[in-house]
Amino acid sequence: HRGWEIYPKGIYDFGMKIKKECPDLPFFISENGMGVENEQRFLKDGRIEDDYRINYHRDHIKEMENAIFEDGVDCLGYITWGPIDILASMCNMDKRYGFVYVNRTNKDLRDMKRIPKKSYQWIKKAFESNGADLD
Numbered sequence: 001h002r003g004w005e006i007y008p009k010g011i012y013d014f015g016m017k018i019k020k021e022c023p024d025l026p027f028f029i030s031e032n033g034m035g036v037e038n039e040q041r042f043l044k045d046g047r048i049e050d051d052y053r054i055n056y057h058r059d060h061i062k063e064m065e066n067a068i069f070e071d072g073v074d075c076l077g078y079i080t081w082g083p084i085d086i087l088a089s090m091c092n093m094d095k096r097y098g099f100v101y102v103n104r105t106n107k108d109l110r111d112m113k114r115i116p117k118k119s120y121q122w123i124k125k126a127f128e129s130n131g132a133d134l135d
Contacts, residue, residue: 008060012064026076027074029060029075029077033057033081033097036052036053036095036096036097039096048101048118053117054123057119058126061134062134083099083100084099085097085101099119
């Protein structure tokens with residue numbers, strides 16, 4: 001909704017740049033993710049249906065795999081940005097980043113229920129299979 005481009009191939013391009021400029025430097029992709037405002041609008045049957053997040057991570061991980069397995073980039077892994085919904089600076093909880101929704105409607109801090117999103121099961125399966133099961 002902000003008009004920002006999502007460019008998964010950027011991970012591939014970055015890997016190739018590191019390989020060329022720092023050939024002996026292994027690295028991680030870290031804090032990759034997307035913040036979505038008003039994510040509760042995707043709530044269906046008690047779960048956030050966040051296919052957009054699944055597609056985002058799938059496409060980025062596939063580009064990372066291409067860089068590693070096709071072109072020999074020394075990327076050691078992929079770390080997502082905030083596995084649960086976190087407070088972003090100056091955004092409160094307006095933007096959601098994680099695979100687990102944190103219910104902030106109740107101001108009682110002891111009652112902030114965590115609800116796994118659809119992407120939670122997907123990323124769990126992807127990590128358990130070491131990326132072999134991305135679909």
